[in-house]
Amino acid sequence: xxxxxxxxxxxxxxxxxxxxxxxxxxxxxxxxxxxxxxxxxxxxxxxxxxxxxxxxxxxxxxxxxxxxxxxxxxxxxxxxxxxxxxxxxxxxxxxxxxxxxxxxxxxxxxxxxxxxxxxxxxxxxxxxxxxxxxxxxxxxxxxxxxxxxxxxxxxxxxxxxxxxxxxxxxxxxxxxxxxxxxxxxxxxxxxxxxxxxxxxxxxxxxxxxxxxxxxxxxxxxxxxxxxxxxxxxxxxxxxxxxxxxxxxxxxxxxxxxxxxxxxxxxxxxxxxxxxxxxxxxxxxxxxxxxxxxxxxxxxxxxxxxxxxxxxxxxxxxxxxxxxxxxxxxxxxxxxxxxxxx
Numbered sequence: 001x002x003x004x005x006x007x008x009x010x011x012x013x014x015x016x017x018x019x020x021x022x023x024x025x026x027x028x029x030x031x032x033x034x035x036x037x038x039x040x041x042x043x044x045x046x047x048x049x050x051x052x053x054x055x056x057x058x059x060x061x062x063x064x065x066x067x068x069x070x071x072x073x074x075x076x077x078x079x080x081x082x083x084x085x086x087x088x089x090x091x092x093x094x095x096x097x098x099x100x101x102x103x104x105x106x107x108x109x110x111x112x113x114x115x116x117x118x119x120x121x122x123x124x125x126x127x128x129x130x131x132x133x134x135x136x137x138x139x140x141x142x143x144x145x146x147x148x149x150x151x152x153x154x155x156x157x158x159x160x161x162x163x164x165x166x167x168x169x170x171x172x173x174x175x176x177x178x179x180x181x182x183x184x185x186x187x188x189x190x191x192x193x194x195x196x197x198x199x200x201x202x203x204x205x206x207x208x209x210x211x212x213x214x215x216x217x218x219x220x221x222x223x224x225x226x227x228x229x230x231x232x233x234x235x236x237x238x239x240x241x242x243x244x245x246x247x248x249x250x251x252x253x254x255x256x257x258x259x260x261x262x263x264x265x266x267x268x269x270x271x272x273x274x275x276x277x278x279x280x281x282x283x284x285x286x287x288x289x290x291x292x293x294x295x296x297x298x299x300x301x302x303x304x305x306x307x308x309x310x311x312x313x314x315x316x317x318x319x320x321x322x323x324x325x326x327x328x329x330x331x332x333x334x335x336x337x338x339x340x341x
Contacts, residue, residue, distance in 0.1 A: 094195040095128050097187060102133040102175065108159065116167050125169040128194035131160075132187045136177040168205040172294060197296035201312045210288055213312040214299075220314075221306055222283045232277035245302050262286060 098115055100107040111131070119129060160173045171194045176183035199205070202214045210218075225241045226233060233241070235255050242250040262272045262285040272282030290298045307315045 093123070093127055095130065095191045097130045097132055097191050099132045099134050102135050103138045108133075112159075112163060116163075116170070120167065120169070123169075125167075127169060128171045128191075128198070129167070129169055130171055130187060130191045130194060131163070131173045133173065133175040134178055136175045136182055137180050171199065193297060197300040198310065199291070199296055201310065202296065202299060203291055210284065210291070211312075214287075215284060217303060217306075217308055217312050217314075218284045218287060219280055221302070222280050224306075230277075232274060232279060233283055234277050238278060238283075245305055258286060261289060265289060265292075 096119060098111050098119075100111045116129070119127065163173070164170055172190050174183055174187050174190060176187055178184060200211075202211055203209070204211045221241075222233065225237045227237055228234075235252065238255060239250050242248065259273050259276075259278070259282075262278075262282050265288075266272050266281075266285060270281040271279055272285050273279065278286075287299045287302075290296075303312065309315055
């Protein structure tokens with residue numbers, strides 16, 4: 001059964017995504033459960049080319065969660081016993097949520113020194129992790145006002161920064177309250193988003209820069225809307241891009257604001273704005289800002305709108321890449337092939 005407190009949380013996290021199944025698992029044998037799940041995952045990966053995906057959520061007293069499935073259906077709930085027997089619902093894992101107690105610092109240390117290294121070892125850092133600090137209501141009550149509270153917040157921020165630097169597969173840290181249902185939906189949504197909007201094709205975590213394929217795709221889109229071929233995007237060209245891609249109007253003041261943002265956050269020596277227009281570097285910097293703010297759904301919505309798959313490969317229709325023939329100026333039939341690269 002589902003814990004009563006969870007019945008007020010959206011499961012699956014996105015009501016419009018009927019292909020998402022959420023599995024919540026309560027376990028005292030978390031280590032054995034995770035290792036057994038990994039073994040099943042490895043064996044299935046070797047024997048099958050495709051299978052139902054899932055989302056595993058782990059914690060100190062183990063609660064496990066969202067699981068996208070190509071078949072869809074209703075949410076299912078399983079339980080792992082102390083012996084480590086694993087439900088078939090977590091044989092494949094796409095995302096992990098680690099939950100710790102905000103009011104007990106030792107649970108954070110165990111997450112940092114035990115769970116994250118274990119996940120890194122089992123999944124080679126390929127599985128995105130969301131960290132949820134639970135009992136935010138108790139944390140607020142126990143924290144006193146004044147400098148002590150500020151010191152506690154600063155220490156917490158530094159802990160998270162250290163965690164993100166050490167474990168590159170940690171996507172986000174969220175504080176929540178299961179009792180007050182504060183940010184619970186956000187935890188599940190971010191876990192789902194980590195799967196549907198992966199960061200690896202967009203951003204090279206080892207170098208801290210946009211991935212080459214991402215820059216290449218953004219440059220192509222820039223050229224599509226550079227109608228006058230001056231290697232700059234004017235306000236009217238950028239508004240056309242905004243309307244056709246996101247279907248949301250873009251005001252002149254928004255453009256002025258973006259020019260200030262990309263100029264202030266420009267990590268390179270290349271000009272981002274020239275003659276009041278965006279350069280290629282400036283256009284790319286806009287999406288660098290979104291990625292830096294962990295709003296990965298924005299670039300992914302754009303890329304999928306332009307025909308890119310989850311690996312940023314461009315899906316060009318065969319009718320374009322292999323046309324039957326074109327008529328040249330001399331009325332001759334010209335056969336050609338369009339490269340995808």
